[in-house]
Amino acid sequence: MLRKDTIKHRGVGRLLSLINAEQNGRMKFVDGYFSSTNEYYLERSPALFNVVYQFYMNGQIHQPSHLCPIDILDELAYWGCDDDEDSDSQDDETPNLFKHLYMGELRKEIWNIVEEPASSRKAQIFATLSVLFVLISILGLILGSIPEFQIPVKKPNSTEVIDNEPHPALTYMEYGCIVWFTIEYGLKMSVSPHRKRTFLQLLNVIDLMAIVPFFVEMFLFLIGINTEQLRDLKGAFLVIRILRVLRVIRVLKLGRYSSGLQMFGKTLKASFRSLTMMACVVATGVIFFSTLVYFLEKDEPGSQFYSIPAACWWCIVTMTTVDLTPITVPGKLVATGAIACGVLVLALPITIITTSNATHIDVASFECQTAINRVD
Known part of the structure; x- marks a missing residue:
């Protein structure tokens, strides 16, 4: 009523x-x-x-x-x-946030360029450049792992090669991308009306993690520590390797400009409980079948099931494909059960995820159609 x-x-x-x-x-x-x-x-x-x-x-x-x-x-x-009224109220909300801030109009304009790719032609150009730099950074990361695009690194005052590093051209390309990512993140944080909320948003955390490794390495270099000198310190070198691995996080930056990736993320979020249930069932099956195959196979000559953790790896792989193969008949029967269990467990959540994804697609289509009708 x-x-x-x-x-x-x-x-x-x-x-x-x-x-x-x-x-x-x-x-x-x-x-x-x-x-x-x-x-x-x-x-x-x-x-x-x-x-x-x-x-x-x-x-x-x-x-x-x-x-x-x-x-x-x-x-x-x-x-x-x-929903014009609702859209207008949401559109009016952002200007109100900047209204009483220092240089509010300028900050609002920059914010729209950085955060709202569809708000203007400038914002579209900025978004296109951001995607381009992400792709260049990923390409440089991939090419830097190919031997043909690497140069040898030798010990000081020695001809001994201790490692290979990407070609200097790729390094300079990396520097250029980092400069852009830093400007992008710095603009966003400097003009944000709610810096704490902006800082804690997932996509902004990804943006920060994409540039942190570079600045950590640069800081070590400025204080006189070369990352190559840390190879003899296993703990320190492990940290450096982790920082370098974190560069792959830049791939996730594409999610900011891809509606498909954002929709997939929403689907996973909506299906979190189902995926958690699947993980629990898979873990139970892995432990069960791994323990069985370990005790059935461990005493056989040439058996690779020398421990339950090793058998766990076999079981995880077997539920999706084939890796190690049991030798004994009971072991093969257990493997058959693990394969059947894997097919059932992994197939059940597909329907749930597909349904959830279809729902999000319908919502996106509805919002798009509503926006088109509003323009018409």
Whole structure:
């Protein structure tokens, strides 16, 4: 039930015209009228009208997963409702955040360029350059691992080669990408109206982790420590290797500009409980079959199942493909059970994830269609 004040507050739609009209004028907005109960009849779907009801209650339009986006758009068009008001309020929220800040207008403009790729031509160019630098950085990382694009590193005052490093051209290309990533992150943090909230956002954490390894290595170099000199210190060298491995995080930066990757991330998030359940079932099966095959195979000559952890690796691989093969007949029977278990356990969540992904695709299509209709 909607109160008159609630309908008037929204100030849009067929319902507003209905309550503002006189008794005779209301008949053109309805399909019937029962004088005995003083009720108006409209031949509409109650399920679809619930979307309209939510709009009048909170000013937002949501798409239930069981409803067709096209039917919802038709229903909204019938009632004269759209999410312009909600979109405008959301669009107005960002300017209000910058309104009382120092150089608020400039900060808002920079923020839109950095964070809203579709807001302007400048923002689109900035987003395109960001994607280009990410791709260049990834390409440099890949080429730097190929021997043909590496040069030998020798010990000081010696001809002994201790390692290979990427060609200097790739290193300079890396420097250029780091400069861009640093400018991008620095602009974002400097103009943000809520720096703490911005800092803790997942995509911004990824942006930070993409540049941290470079600055750690640069800091070590500035204080006189060459990373190659840390090779004799296993712990320190391990840290350096971890920092270099973290460079691959730049691949995740593409998620900021890919709606498909963002949708996949939402799908995984929505399916988290199902994936957790699958992981528990897989872990149970791995431990069970690994223990069985270990005790059945460990005493056989040439057996590679020398421990339960080694058998665990075999079991994990066997659930998806084939790695080690048991020798004894009981061991092969256990392997058959592990393979069958793997097929069942890994196949069950696929339906859940597919359904969740289809739901997010419908939502994205609904939002896109709504935006197109608003423009038209």
